[in-house]
Amino acid sequence: xxxxxxxxxxxxxxxxxxxxxxxxxxxxxxxxxxxxxxxxxxxxxxxxxxxxxxxxxxxxxxxxxxxxxxxxxxxxxxxxxxxxxxxxxxxxxxxxxxxxxxxxxxxxxxxxxxxxxxxxxxxxxxxxxxxxxxxxxxxxxxxxxxxxxxxxxxxxxxxxxxxxxxxxxxxxxxxxxxxxxxxxxxxxxxxxxxxxxxxxxxxxxxxxxxxxxxxxxxxxxxxxxxxxxxxxxxxxxxxxxxxxxxxxxxxxxxxxxxxxxxxxxxxxxxxxxxxxxxxxxxxxxxxxxxxxxxxxxxxxxxxxxxxxxxxxxxxxxxxxxxxxxxxxxxxxxxxxxxxxxxxxxxxxxxxxxxxxxxxxxxxxxxxxxxxxxxxxxxxxxxxxxxxxxxxxxxxxxxxxxxxxxxxxxxxxxxxxxxxxxxxxxxxxxxxxxxxxxxxxxxxxxxxxxxxxxxxxxxxxxxxxxxxxxxxxxxxxxxxxxxxxxxxxxxxxxxxxxxxxxxxxxxxxxxxxxxxxxxxxxxxxxxxxxxxxxxxxxxxxxxxxxxxxxxxxxxxxxxxxxxxxxxxxxxxxxxxxxxxxxxxxxxxxxxxxxxxxxxxxxxxxxxxxxx
Amino acid sequence: xxxxxxxxxxxxxxxxxxxxxxxxxxxxxxxxxxxxxxxxxxxxxxxxxxxxxxxxxxxxxxxxxxxxxxxxxxxxxxxxxxxxxxxxxxxxxxxxxxxxxxxxxxxxxxxxxxxxxxxxxxxxxxxxxxxxxxxxxxxxxxxxxxxxxxxxxxxxxxxxxxxxxxxxxxxxxxxxxxxxxxxxxxxxxxxxxxxxxxxxxxxxxxxxxxxxxxxxxxxxxxxxxxxxxxxxxxxxxxxxxxxxxxxxxxx
Numbered sequence: 001x002x003x004x005x006x007x008x009x010x011x012x013x014x015x016x017x018x019x020x021x022x023x024x025x026x027x028x029x030x031x032x033x034x035x036x037x038x039x040x041x042x043x044x045x046x047x048x049x050x051x052x053x054x055x056x057x058x059x060x061x062x063x064x065x066x067x068x069x070x071x072x073x074x075x076x077x078x079x080x081x082x083x084x085x086x087x088x089x090x091x092x093x094x095x096x097x098x099x100x101x102x103x104x105x106x107x108x109x110x111x112x113x114x115x116x117x118x119x120x121x122x123x124x125x126x127x128x129x130x131x132x133x134x135x136x137x138x139x140x141x142x143x144x145x146x147x148x149x150x151x152x153x154x155x156x157x158x159x160x161x162x163x164x165x166x167x168x169x170x171x172x173x174x175x176x177x178x179x180x181x182x183x184x185x186x187x188x189x190x191x192x193x194x195x196x197x198x199x200x201x202x203x204x205x206x207x208x209x210x211x212x213x214x215x216x217x218x219x220x221x222x223x224x225x226x227x228x229x230x231x232x233x234x235x236x237x238x239x240x241x242x243x244x245x246x247x248x249x250x251x252x253x254x255x256x257x258x259x260x261x262x263x264x265x266x267x268x269x270x271x272x273x274x275x276x277x278x279x280x281x282x283x284x285x286x287x288x289x290x291x292x293x294x295x296x297x298x299x300x301x302x303x304x305x306x307x308x309x310x311x312x313x314x315x316x317x318x319x320x321x322x323x324x325x326x327x328x329x330x331x332x333x334x335x336x337x338x339x340x341x342x343x344x345x346x347x348x349x350x351x352x353x354x355x356x357x358x359x360x361x362x363x364x365x366x367x368x369x370x371x372x373x374x375x376x377x378x379x380x381x382x383x384x385x386x387x388x389x390x391x392x393x394x395x396x397x398x399x400x401x402x403x404x405x406x407x408x409x410x411x412x413x414x415x416x417x418x419x420x421x422x423x424x425x426x427x428x429x430x431x432x433x434x435x436x437x438x439x440x441x442x443x444x445x446x447x448x449x450x451x452x453x454x455x456x457x458x459x460x461x462x463x464x465x466x467x468x469x470x471x472x473x474x475x476x477x478x479x480x481x482x483x484x485x486x487x488x489x490x491x492x493x494x495x496x497x498x499x500x501x502x503x504x505x506x507x508x509x510x511x512x513x514x515x516x517x518x519x520x521x522x523x524x525x526x527x528x529x530x531x532x533x534x535x536x537x538x539x540x541x542x543x544x545x546x547x548x549x550x551x552x553x554x555x556x557x558x559x560x561x562x563x564x565x566x567x568x569x570x571x572x573x574x575x576x577x578x579x580x581x582x583x584x585x586x587x588x589x590x591x592x593x594x595x596x597x598x599x600x601x602x603x604x605x606x607x608x609x610x
Numbered sequence: 611x612x613x614x615x616x617x618x619x620x621x622x623x624x625x626x627x628x629x630x631x632x633x634x635x636x637x638x639x640x641x642x643x644x645x646x647x648x649x650x651x652x653x654x655x656x657x658x659x660x661x662x663x664x665x666x667x668x669x670x671x672x673x674x675x676x677x678x679x680x681x682x683x684x685x686x687x688x689x690x691x692x693x694x695x696x697x698x699x700x701x702x703x704x705x706x707x708x709x710x711x712x713x714x715x716x717x718x719x720x721x722x723x724x725x726x727x728x729x730x731x732x733x734x735x736x737x738x739x740x741x742x743x744x745x746x747x748x749x750x751x752x753x754x755x756x757x758x759x760x761x762x763x764x765x766x767x768x769x770x771x772x773x774x775x776x777x778x779x780x781x782x783x784x785x786x787x788x789x790x791x792x793x794x795x796x797x798x799x800x801x802x803x804x805x806x807x808x809x810x811x812x813x814x815x816x817x818x819x820x821x822x823x824x825x826x827x828x829x830x831x832x833x834x835x836x837x838x839x840x841x842x843x844x845x846x847x848x849x850x851x852x853x854x855x856x857x858x859x860x861x
Contacts, residue, residue, distance in 0.1 A: 126753065220701045226664055227714035227770070228687045361753065378738060400785050406755075484653055487826075505698060505779075506652025506810075537651050540851055560785070 021322045028108055029148060032101045039097040046090030047159045051166055052083040054296035061289030102149040110141050113325065121335040122415040123363060131215040136328055140321035147318030150311050157308070163301050167294065171286050177276045178298040181269045185262065185305060192258045192309060199251045200316045206244040213240055251313075258309060266302040270295055334363075335417055341434040348441050349391040349426050350554035352412065357385040358420035359407060370419030381407045383577040384421070389570075391426075394550045396559040396568035398598060403574040405558045412556060413442045443521035449512030451500025456485050457492040459500075460514045467518050478545050479513035513542065517549060543567070571595065645805045647815030649848065650824035656808045657698060659824065660776050663806070664693050676774075694772030696780035698808075700759040704748030707736065710762055711743075714770040722769060729795035730765035731788050732758065756783035764792065768799060775805040781814070789814070812849050821845065 029036065056076050064072025113136055117125075167175040217224065217233055224233050273294055280286040286294075358370050359382040366372045366379070373379055382404045389395050397405045410416055411423060414430050422429045430438055451459055460475055461467040472492065476482040484507055488494040500508045546567055550557075559565045571588055573581035573595045580594045588595035648656045661667045662674050665681055673680045681689055694714075702710050711726060712718050718726075723743075727733040735758050739745035745752055754762065760783050767775060775796070781789040793814070796805070809815045816835040823831040823838070823845050831843050838845035 216703055220703055222666060222697065223701050223703075223713070225666070226690055226693065226695045226697075227766070228690050229713060232716070400787070487653075504653045504657065510652070537848060537851065 021319060021326065024326055025144070025147070025322055028105050029101070031108075032104060035097050035101050039094045039101070042090045042094040042097070044159075044162075046087050046094060047162065049083055049087040049090060050300070051163070051297075053080055054293040054300070055170075056080045056083065057296065058287070058289035058293035061292055062287045063289075066288070098149050102145045105148055106141050106145050109144060109325065110137055113137055113141070113328065116329055116333075119333040119336075120331070121333065121417070122410070123334060123361065124331065126361075131211070135211070136325060140325050143314075143318045143321035144325065146314045147322065150314055150318075157304065160301055160304050163297060167297050167301075171290055171294070173280060174273065174277055174286055174290065174294045178269050178273050178294060178301070180272055181265045185265050185302075188258065188261055188265070189305065189309065192254065193312065195254050196251065196312055197316070199247060199254060200313065202247040203244070203251060204317070204320055206240070206247050210237075210240050210244055213237060255309075259306070262302065262306060262309070266299065269298050269302075273298055335414060335435065337434050338432050341437070342428050342432045344428065344433065344437055344441070345426055350441070351391045351424075351426050352389040352554060352556075353424040353427070354385050354387050354408075354421070355424070356421035357382055357411065357418050357423060359404075359411060359416070359418045361407075361416070363419075366419050368419070381577055382411075382418075385574075385577075385579050386421075387572060387579060387582060389554055389556070391554055392552055393569045394553075394555040394557065394567055396557050396565045396571045397574060398559050398565065398571060398595070399574035400598070404577045405574055408574065409444070409556055409558060413444050414438055441521055443516040443519055445509070445512045445516050449500075449508045451496050451503060451508055451511060453496060453498045455490075455493045455495060456488065456511070459496055459511055460518050462515060462519075464519075471518060472514075475518035476514040478517050478548065479510055480542050480545055481507075481510035481514045484510060510542075513545065517545075521553065573598065644819035645800070645807065645817075647818035647821045648806065648808045648824060649810070649812065649815055649821060649845070652810075654824040655827040656824055657778055658827075660695075660778055660806060660808060663774070663776065664690055664695055691770070692773040694767035694770045694775045696760075696763050696767045696775075696777045698778045698780070698782075700756075700763045700780075702747060702754070702759060702762055704746070706741075706744045706746050707739070707762065708743045710747065711765045711769055713766050718769050722771075726765040726769040729768055729792065729799055730761045731784075731792055731795075732761040732765050735761070757785065757788070760784055761788075761792070768796070773803055775800055775803065776808075777806070778808045779810065782810075812845075812852055823848075 056079055060073055060076045064070070064076070117133055164175070164179070167178065213236065217237070224230055273291070277286060277291045277294060281288050281291050358380060360366045360370070360373060360377075360379045361381060362373075362379045375383070385404075385408065397408060399405050407416075411418055412430075414423075414435060417431065422431075424430065425433070425438065425441070452462075456476075457469065457472050460472045469492070473482070476485055476492075485491050485494070496503060500511070503511065543564075543566075546557075546564070549555075550567060557564055557568060559568070559571075565571060565585060568585075570582070570584055572579060573588065575594055581588055581591065583591070589599065648659060650656050658667065662669055663676075663681065665686060668682065673682070675681070676684065676689070676692075703713070708723070711723060711732075715722075724733070727736065727743075736743050736745075739752060747754055760780055764777075764780060777796075781792065784792065797817075807815055807818060812835075815821055819834065821831075821833065821835060821838055822829050823843075825844060831838055831841060831845050833841065839849060
């Protein structure tokens, strides 16, 4: 059901190199092109300067050393030192610039992902667990950094080519001798890359499974403990870890074969130079100095090959990360502002109209216009709901569990978009409004209120510094949260832990009430079962607050209790996604229909039992 | 919120809890096979108190006794095997419903499974799921409603056939009618066993053998519904308020 836009790590195959991805990364790197161009220049400069020392060795050996003239060595030594220092300077500049550009690009990409996530609808967030989104922002972005900073590795191949040309120019016979092993090197590298690609894919899949498992097991550790499932979970985790280990060992084995092989080939190349080069020296085809220089050049030629292999894994993981990041960025925000948004009338009246609204959470099956599902499909949560709430009216929504009450209210705040019909605020379809305009007037107290880490006061004002301490206090008093807050150590400065874990559900709800009131929504207040976890005593206080809050505001309240319904001007009765009855409490009771039965079952029960 | 539990001093079968040092006679004794209800305001320490029982937390002072044994002296897995816990915040794993319900008892027979699903009233919902009881839930599967989740958690707890059943405000997302059905089913099921019910509303708890009222981490009242009403204290106040509300609805 929840297919589509979730980014399952298992699906990422980790291509070694993907031109499209590189091009898209290029977009992020492009603003820094001049600094990267400088870095590249420095790198080639450094590489060119590093070619000088072996040549100087040749000069020393063939010149002053052969002539047994120690004083002649000194100037060459001087130039040698200067060359090394220059190369150092080039390398320093290149490394520093590339790293700093990498960090900058990371900041850009992180910010981009964050703002993208913020624009996503609840449907997206329902499908993508927090852990996964955090991984995108942290690990994946870090992996990309590697890619950017090591991106220069791609140029190392060019350096080998440059080196070859110089070697050929210096002495083509010696050059050809040192090239003998290179076809074998190319073959070995090719095979290595092919094998590593497969292994790497396996490594990624298995670590992804471990992550997913850990994520869930840690969130549900209380249940695991209480149900004595530690052992089974441990066994499953050990299995997953072993699978991962097996894949890693395969990768290690491949490296263990490849590196000694490359070393063997490099030593072979040296031996060949020594043997044939030695003969060449004896045959006067090359000088002794030239031979020594060639041994060093051959060694230099092997450096990039080792580096490329070493960084191959980094490269692959960066590619996989890039793929995941772009897939996320490519998920279009399903709830978007219209190109030409309409403005709400000022002042906003707050008239709400639902016109033949059909809604399902299964957007993949339904398609954007709901044509994927027949009218009788079970997956419809709301089926052709129509009603109008005049401005200022307080409406209670009642119905059994799963009747669609929460969905109805979520749609009003446009947390989800409907498939058919329309929802209007003051006669304007809410999809034609800017979301900020809509939500400025819609305040929602959710079923499971969210708390942020920070003080109680900051949780009420939610970073809006225009809401002063006095306003915060007043809101808390109206919401009847003040009494529990004042009992907390530090009262309004009490530190709420992440997700409000040091507050009870009831306290979180009271806090959410205070928050909704602090923002003083001009028009509309939506309360979703907000009183369900609050004790009778607190609830009594909230009822008073409610009465004041809904005065002059259009309100939709999901009611589970008679006491809530008491405040409503009108009751909407939902049954299996349909609006079955609509009217005042007395009218509906007199009608002796569904509400009457529901009342007997749900609410009258409250009376009889007492 | 610290709930401190003190030794009842008597090796009576059952559970002994006390919520603050030395209030004379301030313990809460829970004889085997009876039902205990805990009521109290938001933040009074109700959840903390039951967490001490399964040793999710340990008390800073005093002790919790089950059948006369300090829970800290019992093997942890044996202690927890005896407790069916339905927490306030429902957590289900992204595995099929069957596995979630059988979480604490993977060897359950189909018959036992059906019983758990029936008592928890999840059975009718399951018929509507695409693959019935084998329907995957969570991210790659279907999303359950709040009430369905709570009922799945109830099924999971009763399938363990526990000696002690703990419901921590576990019916908050279930409608009143279904909740009453579940409670009736549980009453039959828990006959001869101990159950602890935390609730916000007196209507849910008034049939319990013993009711304790927690306030700011202290047991302030204890007794049966009738005794507590006669006492005319905090409980009676809560009850009156509930009744008053009900009257207002009628009027």
